[in-house]
Amino acid sequence: MNTRSVLALLLVSLVALSGCDRQAMMSEKGFRLPDGDPDAGREAFFYMQCNQCHTISGEQVAGIPGYPPPYVELGGSVTQVRTYGQLITSIINPSHKLATGYATEVVSEDGVSKMYIYNEYMTVQELIDIVMFLQPHYKVVPPDYQYRMYPG
Template sequence: MKYTLIILCLIALAGCDRGVDSPRGFSLPEGNAEKGKAVFIKYECLACHTLAGVEDDSIKKHDDISIRLGGNKTKIVTYAELVTSVINPSHRFSRPYRADARTPDGASKMTVFNDTMTVSELTDLVTFLQPNYKLIPYHRTKYSDYK
C-alpha cells in the first residue's frame, strides 16, 4: 500500500510536465537595472508608456496610447510575466488598456522587438522594470449577510 501511494504520487507529478512545451529548465541570466534604463530609453518605450521617475523629452509621444508601467498591484508581477509582455505583447492585456492597446485585428499595438533587442537587453530591461511594481494588500469589501 505504501509503495502504491508513492507510485501514484510520481505519476501525478509526471503529469504536471507539459512535454517539449514545458518551461521547466528555462532561466535567463541576471540583468543590470542601470543598463535596463538605457534600453528603456534606447527603444523609446516612453512613446507609449509612462514610468514614474523616468522622462525623456526627446521621445515623441503617441497620442492614442499611454500605458503606465509599475505602480501598486494587488498581485505580484513576476519576472516571467514581464519577459512575456516584451517578447509577446499580444499574449495578455491589462484591464484598463484592453481596447486602446489593440489594433483592429486584436493584436497589441506594441512594437515587437524580437529581431532587434538582444537577450542581454531584454534581461536588463526586465531587471530595471520589475522593482517599479509594488505589491499592496487586497482589501475585500465587507458586505452584510443577505437575509
C-alpha cells in the same frame, strides 16, 4: 474487440500521448535568465524608445517629441507579484495577455497588442536588463476587498 476498434483505440491514444508530449516540451519549467543590470536596462528602455507609449510609475518619463503622449503606465500597484516570466512574455509576446486596466480598443487592434515587436532588434542582454529595471517598479498591494460587516 475487432481489429478496427483496436486500431481506432491505438490511434486515439497515440494522438493523446503526442498531445501530452508537446505540452511537456513547451513547458516553461526550468526557464531562468541570468540576473541583469537595471542601469543598463534603463538606458536600453530609452534607447529603444519604449517611452513612446510608456510612462513608469515613480519615474519622470517624458514622451517622444512628435508623438502622442505615452498612455500605458508600467509599474505601479498590482495585486500579485509581476513575475519575471510575465514581464519577459509581455515584451517578447505582447499579445499573449494584454495589460489589464485599459479598454481593449485603446491597447489593441483585432486582439493584437499595439506594442511593437522588438524580437529582431533587441538583444537578449537588453531584454534581461530591461526586465531587471522594470520589475522593482511594481508594488504588490493587497486587493481592495469590500468587507461586509454582519450584525453580531
